[in-house]
Amino acid sequence: MGKITKLEEGKRNKNRVNVYIDNNFSFAMDLELIYKMGLKVNSEINEDEIREIAEKEGFSKCKESAIRAIERSYKTEKELRNKLHEKEFSDEQIDYAIDFLIKYNFLDDVKYARMYVKDKLFNQGKNKIRFSLERKGISRDIIEDIFQEFDNGEELERGLYLCEKKYNLLKKRETDKYKLKDKLFRYLVGRGYDFSTSKEIINKILNDNEY
Structure with a gap:
């Protein structure tokens, strides 16, 4: 059993508190947890309570790390889980952080x-x-x-725009119609257009329905 002799505000982060037990630095924790656990100067504290604090601190750190990660760039649940695993948080801590973010609409696949x-x-x-x-x-x-939710015509319209730009570049140096078609087809497939959409786009560009 020990006694909390000092609670010191963190120098770099005012939301962190340095806790001294029997005049010796023991651990640092979030200010929010200090209030939740009712810690104050002259409070008696034992090893079980310190372990409980360390466990809660881990959950809090994981949650804060998750929030910082999505503030930098919006992420999917899988991406965020991978990021938190890289920081070596436990599965239980990660589940807690993910549930919190989903509950408050910070995370939405x-x-x-x-x-x-x-x-x-x-x-x-x-x-x-x-x-x-x-x-x-x-x-x-x-x-x-x-x-x-999106009109299929949007994909076709954008594909026509991209393909026409590519066509205008290729026709300057490619005179063989079949090679030109092949290059346009590979270009569209590389962009993620399926066979039928690519065929329709190329036909419109070349005014040729024999592809």
Whole structure:
């Protein structure tokens, strides 16, 4: 059993408090936890209470680390979990932080997917967008639901714009029609457009329905 003899505000972070037991520095913790646990000068504290404090401090640190991570750039749940695992937080601590962020709408995979699709449809086809989102941990069902919110004509329109720009560059040095078509097709597929959409785009560009 020991006695808290001093609570000192952190020099770099005023939300951190240095706790001294029997006149010796013992540990630092968040100010919020100080209040929640009712710690104050002259309070008696034992080893079990110190272990409890250390455990709660770990959960608090994980939550704060998660908040800082999404403040820098919006992330999917999978991306955030990976980031927190890299910092060696436990699964239990990570689950706690993730649940907190979801509860208060700081983390939302559907919202992320919607923003991502809206941004990437400007210069990518659905296949490439789908692949990228799946790697980020977004389920196929969510992705397909989001695609339904967007007019398929938008993808076609952007594909026509991109393909026409590519066509204008290629036709200056490629005179063989079939080689030109092949290069345009590979370009569109590389951008994530599927076979049928690529075919439709190229046909419109070349006014040729025999592709």
